[in-house]
Amino acid sequence: MKKVAVGIDIGGTNTVIGIVSQNGNVLLKTNIITPSHGDFERYTAELSVAIKKLISEAGEQIKNLNVIGIGIGAPIGNYHTGTIDFATNLSFKGRLPVVDSVRRHFPEMSVVVLTNDANAAAMGEMIYGGAKGMRDFVMFTLGTGVGSGIVANGELIIGADGLAGEIGHSALIPGGRLCSCGFLGHLEAYCSAPGMKQTAFELLAQNENSGSLLSEIPLSELDSKMIFEAAEKGDKIALEVFEKTGEWLGMGLANTVYHLSPGAIFLFGGPTAAGNLLFKPAKASMEKNLLSIYKNKIEILPSKLNPGDAAIVGASALVWKEIEK
């Protein structure tokens, strides 16, 4: 009997569904569009059809397939309540009963579990990635936003309200940049991909005659990958974007170290492809902001999860962890 879990990643644009083995291999995956029709029950019905279809396909390929549960990662996914609460990037409004709705379509499934996407990624890192055997680490996911997942004493930290690990919304510079959430000065406003884009444009505005490659690209087209490509060509403005992003990130990481004294910090997401362009200034800034008792102890490491599969692998890891309990 081949035991597998279903891992689901609900994103603003796509919902990815994977059949994942206990050792973290994605055996089969598919995706559906996360709809804009705003009808949550209709969406979970569509999602359930897609899950059943994928399970049935997997059943044809693999003998004695045994699906032990469904793990779901989503922005602001709440482990305790099984709901997504007031997500800003989905068309569905209010408090969405994800676990209850999915469970209704899979009454025989013993585990249906939800958490936020960065928590799921941290779980994936712990079970299948670079954090194997670590009992205390923090994972930051850099993308449209800045997500985070905390593991302490070998356990994912969920919090009393199931909303732990939203470090991207802690204040980095009070009164600073406008964050996507409407508050000022959050870490996310500086270290997300849109934050990097803003940094690039601020630097271009301050250096009109820089001759930067980025000055050829309109605001509407610029993304963090283009900044990386320009930096690789030695473009000074692009290099400074990474310097500054790393500096801000390191300040934020230091604040997290003072809370949690993690053994390592993992970074995941598009901007981390830049490697040392980002990791080096982040490490230097974190060390600069740490008391001597913490210095030169905490590594900042790239995630070892496959970027394309991390979300569904992490979500599936939730299921195995739940069964262990």
Add this chain to the structure above:
Amino acid sequence: MKKVAVGIDIGGTNTVIGIVSQNGNVLLKTNIITPSHGDFERYTAELSVAIKKLISEAGEQIKNLNVIGIGIGAPIGNYHTGTIDFATNLSFKGRLPVVDSVRRHFPEMSVVVLTNDANAAAMGEMIYGGAKGMRDFVMFTLGTGVGSGIVANGELIIGADGLAGEIGHSALIPGGRLCSCGFLGHLEAYCSAPGMKQTAFELLAQNENSGSLLSEIPLSELDSKMIFEAAEKGDKIALEVFEKTGEWLGMGLANTVYHLSPGAIFLFGGPTAAGNLLFKPAKASMEKNLLSIYKNKIEILPSKLNPGDAAIVGASALVWKEIEK
């Protein structure tokens, strides 16, 4: 047989030793001066003599006394290594092997355990105080510094290096006030008792003709209790000190909420005697700085530990928790 634990609080000036029952009652206590001679081995020898004397006195009063272990709380006490690392407020230099040294004098004791004083207080709050039954909370101790202890998933968070819970040194306002540690803008620089004193003097300097009661007190004599007394008499400057301290504290608490999503935050220490003068602006500021998904969920509560005994009760709680493992 009456099982008890020894709880020890190593402070910069005094070392308090207590015999504490399993339900948190201090049966007997004593204290010795934390010496300025700088000889750590001599100090632990003196400490051990005092512990033995106290145990022997307790043995005369209580039939069949059974001392099951020694718990020690100290600034920067490291649970993993059993050492105090580079404390700035002790005369002993470098890394102090507290657990090893004490154990040498008590080879028969099955548990000798150390952690930082705020962690010990959090443990005391969980086992004997207002956090009974809570699985996720954070405790802040306001005094000469700002200490903190984190409980998540029902466990004290120690961290990979045993140095979790130094939230007082996270940056509240980058580039802001000088902290006792030499860095700029830490939470402690704003919300400790010396921070409150600085706020008072800044406000006095800005309002020379305020007629404040505090303007009669020289800097060298002012303390947070005097500010409280003036505030109780309606002194505007003193009231504003609490307003501002609360506002800064609330900003810091919000950052912690984004990390940990605690069910409650406990405040302990001298300045908390001011009650709503401090709690009300702190709560208002925390709520103001929280995303709506966290709003009106997290209580800020006064510690229920007896201020005089909290440190030794908390330290003794470490022993029972250790035996449970």
